[in-house]
Amino acid sequence: MPPLIIVGAGQAAAQLVASLAQDGYSGPVTLLGDEPHLPYQRPPLSKKYLAGELALDRLYVKPAAFYEKAGVDLRLGTRVERIDRPGKAVILADGTALPYSTLVLATGSRPRRLALPGSELDGVFYLRTVADVDAIRGRFADARSLVVVGGGYIGLELAAVATKHGLQVTVLEQVPRLMARGVGPVVSAFYESLHRSEGVRLVTGAKVLGFEGKDRVTAVVAEDGVHPADLAVVGVGALPNVELAAAAGLKVENGIVVDAECRTDDPAIYAIGDCTKQVHALTGQPLRLESVHNALEQGRVAAAAICGRPPPTLQVPWFWSDQYDVKLQMVGLSQGHDQAVVRGDPGSGRSFAVFYLREGQLIAVDAVNRAPEFMLSKQLIADRARPDPAKLADERVAVKDLRS
Amino acid sequence: MTKIVFEEPDGTERALDLTDGQSIMEGAVRNGVVGIDADCGGACSCATCMVYVAEDWRVRLPAKDSSETAMLEFCPHVQENSRLSCQITVKPELEGLRLKVPPSQQ
Numbered sequence: 484m485p486p487l488i489i490v491g492a493g494q495a496a497a498q499l500v501a502s503l504a505q506d507g508y509s510g511p512v513t514l515l516g517d518e519p520h521l522p523y524q525r526p527p528l529s530k531k532y533l534a535g536e537l538a539l540d541r542l543y544v545k546p547a548a549f550y551e552k553a554g555v556d557l558r559l560g561t562r563v564e565r566i567d568r569p570g571k572a573v574i575l576a577d578g579t580a581l582p583y584s585t586l587v588l589a590t591g592s593r594p595r596r597l598a599l600p601g602s603e604l605d606g607v608f609y610l611r612t613v614a615d616v617d618a619i620r621g622r623f624a625d626a627r628s629l630v631v632v633g634g635g636y637i638g639l640e641l642a643a644v645a646t647k648h649g650l651q652v653t654v655l656e657q658v659p660r661l662m663a664r665g666v667g668p669v670v671s672a673f674y675e676s677l678h679r680s681e682g683v684r685l686v687t688g689a690k691v692l693g694f695e696g697k698d699r700v701t702a703v704v705a706e707d708g709v710h711p712a713d714l715a716v717v718g719v720g721a722l723p724n725v726e727l728a729a730a731a732g733l734k735v736e737n738g739i740v741v742d743a744e745c746r747t748d749d750p751a752i753y754a755i756g757d758c759t760k761q762v763h764a765l766t767g768q769p770l771r772l773e774s775v776h777n778a779l780e781q782g783r784v785a786a787a788a789i790c791g792r793p794p795p796t797l798q799v800p801w802f803w804s805d806q807y808d809v810k811l812q813m814v815g816l817s818q819g820h821d822q823a824v825v826r827g828d829p830g831s832g833r834s835f836a837v838f839y840l841r842e843g844q845l846i847a848v849d850a851v852n853r854a855p856e857f858m859l860s861k862q863l864i865a866d867r868a869r870p871d872p873a874k875l876a877d878e879r880v881a882v883k884d885l886r887s
Numbered sequence: 888m889t890k891i892v893f894e895e896p897d898g899t900e901r902a903l904d905l906t907d908g909q910s911i912m913e914g915a916v917r918n919g920v921v922g923i924d925a926d927c928g929g930a931c932s933c934a935t936c937m938v939y940v941a942e943d944w945r946v947r948l949p950a951k952d953s954s955e956t957a958m959l960e961f962c963p964h965v966q967e968n969s970r971l972s973c974q975i976t977v978k979p980e981l982e983g984l985r986l987k988v989p990p991s992q993q
Contacts (some may be wrong), residue, residue: 505921524928541909546917780924796993803932810954812932854957858934862961882961 484510485582486556487789488573490563490727491589492516494524494775495756497544498782499587501883504553506790513556513581515563520613521547526775528616529640532806534647535620539613566731568749583788584749588739589782590724592757592773597632597717601694601704608716610637619716623648626713630654630703632691634661636804638718639674642683643806653710654678655689655703657719664720665802666818669837670849673829674806681807684710721773723758736760738771744788745781753789755781764797765846765864772822776801799864801857809833812857815847815864821840826856843869855882889977893938894987895921905977911986912936912973922988925949929973931955935992936972943986948975948984964989 489496490886492514500512516522523542531537532635550557562576570826572580594609596602610618619641629645631638634656639647644653660671663716678685690706694715703710725735734748738760745753745761756778757760776798783795801814820839827835829851839847845868850857859882863870870887874880889906891911895901899921905914915923915936924935929952940948945968951959955974959965970987 501919526928526930541913544916545919549917549919576900615959775926775928779924801933803927803930805930810932852930854954855960858958858961862963 485571485584486511486513487585487587488513488515488583489587489589490515490573491591491724491756491758492518492520492522492557492559493589493591493756493778494522494544495591495778495782496587496589497522499589499755499786500550500553500555500780501545502783502786503789506786506792508786508790510584511554511556513558513583514550515561515575515581516557516559517562518612518614519560521545521550521557521559523613524775525611526803527573528613529610529637530644532613533616533620533641533644542613554607555798566727566752568731568752571751583751585753587785587789588728588747588752588754588758589756590727590754590758592721592723594717595720595722597691597719599693601700602673602717603694604694604696604700605698606696606700606712606714606748607694607715610641610716610718611721619714622714623650626650628653628711630638630710630712630715631718632703632715633657633718633720634685634687635720638716639678639806640804641716642678643823644679646681646683647807650682650714651682652682653686653703653712655691655705655710656685656687657689657691659688661685661687662804665813666811666849667823667837667839669823669825669829670811670851673835673851674811677807677809677833679806696734700877707771721757723771725758728752728754728758736769740769743784746788753785755785761818763800765799766818772800772818774800774802799861801861810852810854811871812850813848814850814857814861815839815845816835817849818848820846822872824872826875827853827878838870838872838875840869840872845870856885859885888968889979889982889984891981893920893978893984894985896988896990897921899977900913901922907977907979909977910973911975911977911984912971914977920988922992923972924992925973927937929976931971933956934958934971937962937965937969937989938972938993939966939987939989940968940970942968944984947980963993964991
């Protein structure tokens with residue numbers, strides 16, 4: 484029997500391999516990745532790895548021996564050119580055809596690139612891979628100023644690390660508030676003052692016009708002025724890598740469309756991780772999630788489906804971001820909330836939580852240095868609990884008494 | 888290398904030599920200890936690497952810091968002897984440490 488082929492070697496793929504082994508899958512598995520590395524964790528790239536606190540081998544999800552032991556034919560630095568669905572094979576860049584029995588697309592996402600004057604200059608970076616971060620960190624030593632285009636998680640984590648490193652950092656965010664896609668306005672405002680207090684220059688509502696420099700970038704030009712930059716990093720969102728799927732005629736709508744078992748509209752082809760779009764069990768709405776939790780969960784879900792096992796219990800989506808000494812933990816999906824309840828004072832100190840409710844039901848929480856609230860809310864959201872908003876807002880009520 | 892003994896959810900006992908200076912979670916994941924999910928990779932953000940510490944070892948481990956204590960408070964299946972294995976660094980003094988993995992991290 485031809486192998487199960489996984490295209491893409493990120494965290495979803497590594498979890499799939501681990502879950503297949505645990506679920507008793509006995510057929511051959513081939514894992515194809517275009518980067519030269521074993522599957523690695525991306526979240527530390529803009530945090531501890533960038534800060535130089537974590538070596539590359541500690542980013543690996545599993546050591547090389549794990550794949551050997553699992554009998555996985557691991558082919559790194561290998562790009563897939565196209566999928567031959569009638570022939571049930573993937574075609575590599577060198578023309579080799581690899582037949583598959585089952586195909587799993589774990590192609591991930593890539594940074595959205597800017598097409599502005601000067602955006603191809605040396606010194607303008609994106610942050611997605613180990614190679615990206617190695618290049619950025621290589622410039623830290625002789626750079627004094629960094630301009631970050633985009634005030635999302637990655638841009639702000641990078642700003643925090645670079646500031647600690649002694650660089651003068653400017654963040655240019657297009658919309659009026661930070662991390663606007665991920666958190667509510669109260670949390671955005673807190674992070675704005677946090678970064679300002681750490682010395683970051685922050686411009687919201689910024690319109691970036693281009694990059695200046697002869698051989699190398701020297702400044703970022705925005706509507707509000709020219710911002711000197713020995714180094715510029717662009718973090719303005721990600722695009723799903725759907726081209727292989729689309730060219731093969733699979734259903735694609737800003738993500739490879741998959742069912743609850745992560746199967747595409749071709750029963751022999753699954754897709755997992757950042758590249759997928761799936762109707763979410765919590766909201767009933769199609770959603771493309773870019774997160775570790777989603778990558779791992781879809782890896783587990785697809786493995787169970789492939790092995791004919793019952794699906795694992797789904798977790799409420801969760802996310803996190805580390806900036807300075809502040810841990811942001813988010814759980815649930817806040818879209819459609821009609822009430823936001825703040826617990827603690829975002830204006831003083833670095834610890835508070837915002838609870839998002841819809842028709843009285845808790846649907847999401849943003850917790851800033853509030854792990855107990857985050858952990859409890861994971862359970863409350865899964866239970867579709869309806870906690871008393873007055874208690875949520877009242878710090879005299881212990882977290883354990885917030886259940887109803 | 889320091890020997891740490893894990894009891895997996897099905898009762899299987901595994902004595903593993905783990906690298907000093909890394910976390911117990913990292914060593915467990917490298918060796919494929921069943922039941923230690925470690926979804927966040929050691930950022931103390933998910934509490935899916937929880938373990939139960941053998942009674943005689945509880946007081947011999949370095950104390951929990953505030954973030955570990957906070958994560959554990961509402962961790963599923965938490966007990967008095969629960970720890971997050973990502974927050975404990977492997978070192979020779981831990982030779983023979985015995986840990987039990989909970990039935991589920993959810």
